[in-house]
Amino acid sequence: DAGITQSPRHKVTETGTPVTLRCHQTENHRYMYWYRQDPGHGLRLIHYSYGVKDTDKGEVSDGYSVSRSKTEDFLLTLESATSSQTSVYFCAIRFLVAGTVEGGEAFFGQGTRLTVV
Amino acid sequence: EDQVTQSPEALRLQEGESSSLNCSYTVSGLRGLFWYRQDPGKGPEFLFTLYSAGEEKEKERLKATLTKKESFLHITAPKPEDSATYLCAVPNSGGYQKVTFGTGTKLQVIP
Numbered sequence: 001d002a003g004i005t006q007s008p009r010h011k012v013t014e015t016g017t018p019v020t021l022r023c024h025q026t027e028n029h030r031y032m033y034w035y036r037q038d039p040g041h042g043l044r045l046i047h048y049s050y051g052v053k054d055t056d057k058g059e060v061s062d063g064y065s066v067s068r069s070k071t072e073d074f075l076l077t078l079e080s081a082t083s084s085q086t087s088v089y090f091c092a093i094r095f096l097v098a099g100t101v102e103g104g105e106a107f108f109g110q111g112t113r114l115t116v117v
Numbered sequence: 118e119d120q121v122t123q124s125p126e127a128l129r130l131q132e133g134e135s136s137s138l139n140c141s142y143t144v145s146g147l148r149g150l151f152w153y154r155q156d157p158g159k160g161p162e163f164l165f166t167l168y169s170a171g172e173e174k175e176k177e178r179l180k181a182t183l184t185k186k187e188s189f190l191h192i193t194a195p196k197p198e199d200s201a202t203y204l205c206a207v208p209n210s211g212g213y214q215k216v217t218f219g220t221g222t223k224l225q226v227i228p
Binding site: 040048 | 158
């Protein structure tokens with residue numbers, strides 16, 4: 001599992017409350033990603049990080065923020081949760097292609113199922 | 118716009134009945150194509166990376182192939198334990214940092 005741990009695994013929260021999901025890795029990978037997965041949409045990138053304090057937006061970043069103060073931790077925050085953010089959230093790390101600084105295949109955490117009521 | 122389309126959406130096979138899954142893509146300057154397997158309630162699990170047209174990779178009953186416009190995942194004599202959703206993904210035209218995923222093919226293998 002490439003040493004990736006997501007927490008919590010399940011969460012139910014109320015509309016309008018802030019929520020933070022945590023992704024922890026043990027292998028010092030540079031690239032870390034947050035995706036959401038919804039029926040009919042597949043995996044969609046929310047935010048990613050390419051180093052400590054270096055982050056960038058993905059295709060569905062509105063309503064989400066991230067922080068990476070340490071190599072091993074990548075936090076995803078829903079600033080004010082809405083029902084449309086009910087989803088399964090996956091964290092991933094990417095290995096570098098051998099001999100390059102570019103990302104190759106990704107390894108995913110087990111996911112966090114978030115329900116906003 | 119980078120796009121990845123997988124077909125069929127769902128496939129039901131009898132045990133031992135070979136078939137293929139398709140992943141077609143539109144991206145400028147392909148820099149690799151990834152195949153993943155996802156079991157219910159779990160994160161995707163990496164299977165293969167293909168980098169150039171004509172390349173093939175195998176793992177047990179799975180073989181992935183790549184052309185300039187699509188990739189196939191061939192499943193030979195599948196078993197019930199091969200039942201899963203299979204995802205393909207390609208790095209975006211702008212570089213490796215972002216990856217576009219297809220919506221997957223849900224495979225069910227019946228004993």
